[in-house]
Amino acid sequence: MSALGLYNYWIFIFLMMCGFYLLLSARNLVKKIVGLNLFQTSVFVFYISTGKVTGGAVPIFTEGVAVYSNPLPHVLILTAIVVGVAGTALGLALTLRIKDTYGTVEEDEIDAKDPLT
Amino acid sequence: MVQFLDVILLTFLAVVAFAAVRMRDLFGIAMLLGVFSFLSASLFVVLDAADVAMTEAAVGAGVSTILVLSTLAATGKTVRPRSGRWKLPLFVTVMVGAALAYGTLDMPRYGDPSAPIQVHPIAKHYIEVSPQESGIPNMVTTLLAFYRGFDTLGETGVVFTAGIGVLALIGRRRRQDGTAAEALGPDVVAERHIIVRVVGKMMIPLVLLFACYVQAHGDYGPGGGFQAGVIFASGLMIYMLLFGIDAAERLVPPSVLQRLIALGLLIYGGIGVVNILQGGHFLDYRTLSSDAAHGIHYGVLGIELGVGITVTAVITTIIFTFTGYLRRGSATQQEA
Numbered sequence: 001m002s003a004l005g006l007y008n009y010w011i012f013i014f015l016m017m018c019g020f021y022l023l024l025s026a027r028n029l030v031k032k033i034v035g036l037n038l039f040q041t042s043v044f045v046f047y048i049s050t051g052k053v054t055g056g057a058v059p060i061f062t063e064g065v066a067v068y069s070n071p072l073p074h075v076l077i078l079t080a081i082v083v084g085v086a087g088t089a090l091g092l093a094l095t096l097r098i099k100d101t102y103g104t105v106e107e108d109e110i111d112a113k114d115p116l117t
Numbered sequence: 118m119v120q121f122l123d124v125i126l127l128t129f130l131a132v133v134a135f136a137a138v139r140m141r142d143l144f145g146i147a148m149l150l151g152v153f154s155f156l157s158a159s160l161f162v163v164l165d166a167a168d169v170a171m172t173e174a175a176v177g178a179g180v181s182t183i184l185v186l187s188t189l190a191a192t193g194k195t196v197r198p199r200s201g202r203w204k205l206p207l208f209v210t211v212m213v214g215a216a217l218a219y220g221t222l223d224m225p226r227y228g229d230p231s232a233p234i235q236v237h238p239i240a241k242h243y244i245e246v247s248p249q250e251s252g253i254p255n256m257v258t259t260l261l262a263f264y265r266g267f268d269t270l271g272e273t274g275v276v277f278t279a280g281i282g283v284l285a286l287i288g289r290r291r292r293q294d295g296t297a298a299e300a301l302g303p304d305v306v307a308e309r310h311i312i313v314r315v316v317g318k319m320m321i322p323l324v325l326l327f328a329c330y331v332q333a334h335g336d337y338g339p340g341g342g343f344q345a346g347v348i349f350a351s352g353l354m355i356y357m358l359l360f361g362i363d364a365a366e367r368l369v370p371p372s373v374l375q376r377l378i379a380l381g382l383l384i385y386g387g388i389g390v391v392n393i394l395q396g397g398h399f400l401d402y403r404t405l406s407s408d409a410a411h412g413i414h415y416g417v418l419g420i421e422l423g424v425g426i427t428v429t430a431v432i433t434t435i436i437f438t439f440t441g442y443l444r445r446g447s448a449t450q451q452e453a
Contacts, residue, residue, distance in 0.1 A: 017211075017214040022138055041157050044169075052227065070235055075261045081176050089435040089439070090282045090286070092185065095188055
C-alpha cells in the first residue's frame with residue numbers, strides 16, 4: 001500500500017520549487033506567470049493526492065461500492081482551477097498593458113524606464 | 118497498476134517542469150505548460166478525481182495555452198539571456214524545498230485510509246449521507262453546489278471579477294484602429310491549413326454537445342457548471358481559431374457575452390434570495406420543493422446552470438478580448 005509512501009509529496013515539492021524558482025529568478029513577466037502556473041498546479045495535485053484512498057472509487061455513488069476517495073479536495077480544486085485560469089488571464093492582460101506602456105516585458109528594462117525608480 | 122501509472126505520470130510531470138524552467142524559448146514553454154496540464158489531468162483520473170480531470174484538461178491544455186500564446190504574439194517569444202541572479206533564488210528554493218520535504222516525513226502515506234482527512238466525521242457525512250439526503254449520486258456536485266454553496270458563490274464571483282478585470286485592462290474597443298484588422302483574418306487558417314479546418318469544423322458541434330451533456334448530467338456523472346463552462350468555451354475557442362475573431366464575434370457578440378457574465382451570477386444569487394423569501398436560509402434549497410431531496414436537486418441544477426453560464430461567458434470573453442487586443446496591437450504597429 002505505501003510502496004509509494006512519500007514519493008508523491010516529494011514530486012509535488014519539486015514541482016512547486018520549479019515554479020518558485022521561476023518566480024524568483026525570471027525577469028521576463030510571461031515566464032514569471034508560467035512559474036506561478038507551475039506553483040499553482042503543484043498545489044492542485046497535492047490536494048487531490050491527499051484525498052485518494054487505496055482501492056477507493058471515484059466519488060459517485062454506485063451500488064456495491066463501499067470505499068470512495070474523499071470528494072472534498074475535488075470540490076476545492078475544481079473551482080480553484082477555473083479561478084486559476086481567470087487569474088492567469090488577468091496577469092497576462094496586465095503584461096500586455098505593461099508591454100504597451102514600456103515596450104518590453106523584461107523586468108529590469110521596465111525598472112530602467114520607470115521614472116519612479 | 119494504478120501505482121505504476123501514478124509513478125510514471127509524476128516522473129513525467131517533474132521532467133516537464135524541469136524542462137520548462139531550463140528553456141529560454143517561451144513558445145516551447147507554452148507548449149510544455151500544455152503538456153504539463155494534460156499530464157496532471159491524467160494524474161487526476163488516476164487519483165479518482167474525474168470532475169477535476171475534466172476541468173484541468175479543458176482549461177490547462179486548451180484555454181490557458183491559447184492565452185499564453187496570444188500574449189507571446191505581442192511580447193515576443195524569446196527570453197533575453199542574462200547572467201547572474203540565479204544563485205540566490207536557487208539557494209532560497211533549495212532551502213524551502215528541503216524544509217518542505219522534511220515536513221512530509223510526518224505526513225500520512227499515499228492512499229492511507231486512516232489519514233486524518235479520511236477519518237474526519239465530515240468526510241463520512243459527505244460520502245455516506247449526501248447521496249441519501251439529496252438523491253444525487255455525484256458527491257462532488259452535492260458538495261460543490263449545496264454543502265459548500267457559499268464557497269462556490271464566492272468562486273463564481275472571483276471568476277466574474279477576473280472577467281471584468283480583463284475587460285477593463287485590455288477590452289477597450291478602439292474603433293478607429295479597426296481598419297487594418299486583416300492580420301488575423303478568416304482566410305489565414307482556411308487557405309493554409311485545410312485539414313485543421315475540416316477536422317476542427319467536425320469537432321465543434323461534438324464539443325458543444327458534450328458541454329451541454331456535462332452541464333445537464335453533472336448530478337449523475339462527472340460534470341457540472343464549471344466543467345461544462347470551460348468545455349463550451351473551448352468549443353467557441355476552436356471556432357475562433359478556425360474562422361477568425363470577426364466571425365466568432367458575429368456568432369457570439371461581446372455585448373451578449375457581457376450580459377451573460379452577470380446573468381449567471383444573478384441566477385446563482387437569485388436562487389439564494391428565493392430560498393430566503395420562502396422562509397429558509399440563503400442557499401438552503403430544501404425550501405424549493407415540498408420534498409427536501411427534490412428541493413436540493415432543483416437548487417443544485419439551478420446554480421450549476423448559473424455557474425455554467427458565467428464560466429462560459431467569462432472564459433469566452435477573455436479569449437476573444439485577448440485576440441481582439443492582439444489584432445488592434447498589430448494594427449497600431451503597422452501604422453507606426
